[in-house]
Amino acid sequence: MISSIVRLPTVDSTNSWSLGWLRKATETQLQQELPKLVVAEQQTAGRGRHGKSWFAAEDGLACTLIVQATIELLSIAVGVALAEAIEMVAGPTSVQLKWPNDAWMNERKVAGVLIERHGEGAIRGESYFAIGIGCNLRQHPTLDQVEAGAVPPTSVAEATGKLISKDQILDTLAPHLLEVIEEVRNQPQDLLQRFESRNVLRGKTVVCRIGGRSVQGRCEGLQGDGSLLLRTNEGLLACNSGDVRQLRRHGSI
The missing domain is CATH 3.30.930.10 (Bira Bifunctional Protein; Domain 2)
Known part of the structure; x- marks a missing residue:
């Protein structure tokens, strides 16, 4: 209340x-x-x-x-x-x-x-x-x-x-x-x-900051702690930066 x-x-x-x-x-x-x-x-x-x-x-x-x-x-x-x-x-x-x-x-x-x-x-x-x-x-x-x-x-x-x-x-x-x-x-x-059930980024290619660098990957959904899970060339990485952009067609963001 x-x-x-x-x-x-x-x-x-x-x-x-x-x-x-x-x-x-x-x-x-x-x-x-x-x-x-x-x-x-x-x-x-x-x-x-x-x-x-x-x-x-x-x-x-x-x-x-x-x-x-x-x-x-x-x-x-x-x-x-x-x-x-x-x-x-x-x-x-x-x-x-x-x-x-x-x-x-x-x-x-x-x-x-x-x-x-x-x-x-x-x-x-x-x-x-x-x-x-x-x-x-x-x-x-x-x-x-x-x-x-x-x-x-x-x-x-x-x-x-x-x-x-x-x-x-x-x-x-x-x-x-x-x-x-x-x-x-x-x-x-x-x-x-x-x-x-409402996650618009799931299955989409996104760009975010992980460890101070820009990382691109496919969004696999959320981890148990609420961070965003990305499948990248380096394997599965967790994003916590809060600044995530979807990679759109022709490489534009």
């Missing part, structure tokens, strides 16, 4: 706001206010993985869940919860996942996730995390707003023809996130299978 909700008219980044709150929060606040949901009406400087920008339309969802959790399979759990929540609200439809947790509809990106840990210490194996989610609901960024070579974006409305509000998706997404994060402890294999 969400313990507290903060609604911000405008903010640079819900993750930045959440990490700032965590730095100042007292032990009493942490105990009483978590899990905490931070929702922005407008986000002006959203962030993605590896320093990339996340452009969100004003009618899109920009939120962060502040929660105490274990790092194991957290990224996989958030991706699965996000895909399932979109399906629940906008169904009947199908949402795919690009490892580690980008949500795709009709082979185009509809939502992204940025998970950031607060501090280095862990209590009983758990840490505090800011789980940022951006989802295009009605509009989506134009091609000149996304990173060069990135998958073209889409929106829930464009993919399904349904107009979904922020509150509609949040009412389903927020509690489902907590449920799926809890399932990491008791049903990790089920969680991995639910990701695999």
Whole structure:
């Protein structure tokens, strides 16, 4: 159950706001206010993985869940919860996942996730995390707003023809996130299978960073720890970098 909700008219980044709150929060606040949901009406400087920008339309969802959790399979759990929540609200439809947790509809990106840990210490194996989610609901960024070579974006409305509000998706997404994060402890294999059923990279040739170098291979799915397994000329290798690109026709990426 969400313990507290903060609604911000405008903010640079819900993750930045959440990490700032965590730095100042007292032990009493942490105990009483978590899990905490931070929702922005407008986000002006959203962030993605590896320093990339996340452009969100004003009618899109920009939120962060502040929660105490274990790092194991957290990224996989958030991706699965996000895909399932979109399906629940906008169904009947199908949402795919690009490892580690980008949500795709009709082979185009509809939502992204940025998970950031607060501090280095862990209590009983758990840490505090800011789980940022951006989802295009009605509009989506134009091609000149996304990173060069990135998958073209889409929106829930464009993919399904349904107009979904922020509150509609949040009412389903927020509690489902907590449920799926809890399932990491008791049903990790089920969680991995639910990701695999949506894995858009399985069987595809991809390029990623392993050991500081660029490696090309065929995606064989996920390992038990959630890393991406690639079949390469060197054998099976595990990728944990989070920056994976599909090798498309004629060698383009």
